[in-house]
Structure formats: structure tokens, C-alpha cells
Amino acid sequence: MDAGAVAMDSEDGKSYSSRKEMWLQEAGEDAETSRDPDLNKKDEWYQNGIKYWTGVEATVDGVLGGYGNVSSWDVMESDRFLLDVLSECMPDYVRGNRHLVALDCGAGVGRVTKQLLLRHFHEVDLVEPVQHFLETARRDLKSHILESNVIQDHSLHRVVNFFATPLQNFTPEPNRYDVIWVQWCIGHLTDQDFVTFFLRAKVGLKPDGLFVLKENVSKCDFLLDKADSSVSRSDAYFRDLMKQTGLHLQKTRAQQRFPRELLGVRMYALTQSPVPVVPLSNRTRSKKLSNQPRTIY
Numbered sequence: 585m586d587a588g589a590v591a592m593d594s595e596d597g598k599s600y601s602s603r604k605e606m607w608l609q610e611a612g613e614d615a616e617t618s619r620d621p622d623l624n625k626k627d628e629w630y631q632n633g634i635k636y637w638t639g640v641e642a643t644v645d646g647v648l649g650g651y652g653n654v655s656s657w658d659v660m661e662s663d664r665f666l667l668d669v670l671s672e673c674m675p676d677y678v679r680g681n682r683h684l685v686a687l688d689c690g691a692g693v694g695r696v697t698k699q700l701l702l703r704h705f706h707e708v709d710l711v712e713p714v715q716h717f718l719e720t721a722r723r724d725l726k727s728h729i730l731e732s733n734v735i736q737d738h739s740l741h742r743v744v745n746f747f748a749t750p751l752q753n754f755t756p757e758p759n760r761y762d763v764i765w766v767q768w769c770i771g772h773l774t775d776q777d778f779v780t781f782f783l784r785a786k787v788g789l790k791p792d793g794l795f796v797l798k799e800n801v802s803k804c805d806f807l808l809d810k811a812d813s814s815v816s817r818s819d820a821y822f823r824d825l826m827k828q829t830g831l832h833l834q835k836t837r838a839q840q841r842f843p844r845e846l847l848g849v850r851m852y853a854l855t856q857s858p859v860p861v862v863p864l865s866n867r868t869r870s871k872k873l874s875n876q877p878r879t880i881y
């Protein structure tokens with residue numbers, strides 16, 4: 585499983601014999617022991633990631649590494665995937681009588697919230713560790729922010745909370761979310777923190793709530809980018825980690841329309857237990873639904 589490990593963009597062009605070796609050297613993490621041998625190294629790993637993003641302009645182009653032009657393709661295919669997953673997993677979503685809440689993880693400047701999540705969810709929260717990104721999101725989403733003195737109107741779609749914290753330290757409010765959306769940020773988390781994040785965040789899901797993970801997938805086992813302390817994992821690597829979270833991989837789909845020079849991107853819908861798939865012909869689809877329509881590192 586560890587075959588094909590390579591380092592990218594490291595000053596020395598180093599390659600690693602295994603994931604274990606890479607994590608131990610780069611972030612002082614030993615996946616097989618519960619205690620990390622070098623906590624300072626792990627701190628350095630995370631601080632370097634934040635330092636990198638702190639130096640990036642707070643725009644869509646900035647958070648997409650100069651590829652702001654792929655945002656509309658990205659959102660279009662996320663939209664289709666989300667609709668398919670919601671109609672498969674939440675029948676009351678299809679009937680339109682459910683108050684939906686989402687969490688946008690590693691939200692950057694609020695691109696996914698603004699262009700995708702606010703169109704489907706009545707309440708959206710953002711979690712993002714880089715201050716100037718979160719401030720830009722707050723400014724840009726101002727007209728969608730829920731004022732506490734406004735009586736809640738379920739026909740409105742609102743941003744509610746802005747959490748300024750990294751995912752490895754974040755624990756959501758129990759039972760709040762229908763969907764936790766994790767896009768282009770989990771590569772910053774080490775393997776242990778990836779798994780413990782999903783284990784903690786599960787508590788934040790409603791009983792039939794689910795995660796959507798949308799990430800770059802590398803052809804080799806992983807690609808390390810030392811510039812921003814991130815790894816692009818392979819599909820097999822993601823599946824190994826997902827297994828450790830105890831979540832069920834309900835649906836997965838590759839992003840189709842992206843420039844060829846970019847890494848492939850894949851969407852994964854992870855449920856708390858398997859949801860039987862009802863053939864489309866047996867599902868009641870509302871008129872509204874049928875009409876709706878990296879490099880990043």
C-alpha cells in the first residue's frame with residue numbers, strides 16, 4: 585500500500601520508502617503509537633501551513649493557487665454530486681420539508697459556502713484557521729449573516745457561525761449538521777489527525793447526516809508539498825484512512841472537467857451507516873430538483 589511514495593517540491597527532492605517514514609520525518613508522527621515522539625515537529629508542520637496561507641491574498645484566485653477559473657466547474661459538479669447524495673440519503677430533503685444545516689471546513693474566503701452551500705442549506709457555519717481569509721468571508725457574506733435579533737425565517741439561507749480554528753483542534757456542536765463539507769484542506773492534516781477529526785466531527789452530524797470530502801488525488805501513494813505542509817493522497821490512501829474512521833463510503837465520483845495539468849479530484853460521500861440505494865425510477869423527485877441544475881496546492 586505504501587508503494588510509490590514520492591516527495592514533491594521539497595528542496596532536496598527526497599523520496600520516502602513509506603507513509604510512516606514520511607510522517608515521522610516531516611511531522612514527528614508515529615501512526616502506530618498513540619503518543620507522538622516529537623510534538624514540536626508536529627507544531628512546526630501545522631504552523632508552516634498557516635504561515636503559507638497567511639501570505640496568500642484573500643481571493644478565490646488566491647485560495648485556488650491561481651486557478652480561480654476552475655471554481656465554476658468545481659461548483660457545478662459539486663452541486664450535482666450533492667443533489668444526488670441528498671436525494672439518495674435524505675428522503676425528506678426531496679420532499680423539501682427539512683431545515684438543512686451545513687459546515688464548510690477549511691472554508692478559505694467562503695467560496696464553497698457562497699457558491700454552493702448557501703443555495704441548498706438554511707444555515708451554514710464556516711471553520712477556517714487563517715484570520716484574513718475568515719475576515720474576508722465575513723465581509724463578503726455580510727448580507728447572508730444571521731442577525732441574532734432577527735426572527736428565524738426558514739425560507740432564508742443564512743451564515744451563522746465563523747469558527748477561527750484548524751480542523752485538528754475543532755469539535756462541532758453535537759447533532760447540528762446535515763452535511764459537513766471538507767474540500768481542499770484535509771491534506772494539511774496528518775494521518776492521525778485526519779482520523780481523529782472525522783471521529784470527533786461525527787458527533788456533529790444528525791443521525792442521517794453525512795460528510796462530503798472533495799480532494800485532489802495523486803496517482804502515486806502520496807505527494808508531499810513542503811511549501812505549505814500538505815500531502816495529496818491517492819484514492820487507495822483515502823480509502824485506508826476512511827476505513828479507520830468507521831464511516832461508510834456511500835458514493836464517490838471523479839471531477840470530470842478540469843484542466844489536464846491539475847491533479848485529479850474526487851468527491852466522497854461518507855455516511856454513518858450504509859443507506860440502501862433506491863433506483864432513481866422509484867424515487868420521488870421534486871420538480872425543483874430536476875430543474876436544478878489544484879494545483880490547488
Ligand SMILES: C[S@@+](CC[C@H](N)C(=O)[O-])C[C@H]1O[C@@H](n2cnc3c(N)ncnc32)[C@H](O)[C@@H]1O
Binds near residue numbers: 648696717749772881
Ligand atoms: C486550497 S484552500 C481551499 C479553501 C476552500 N475549501 C475552497 O475550496 O475554496 C485550503 C484552505 O485550507 C486551510 N487550512 C490550512 N490548514 C488548515 C488546517 N489545519 N485546518 C483547516 N483548514 C486549514 C487554508 O487556510 C485554506 O483556506
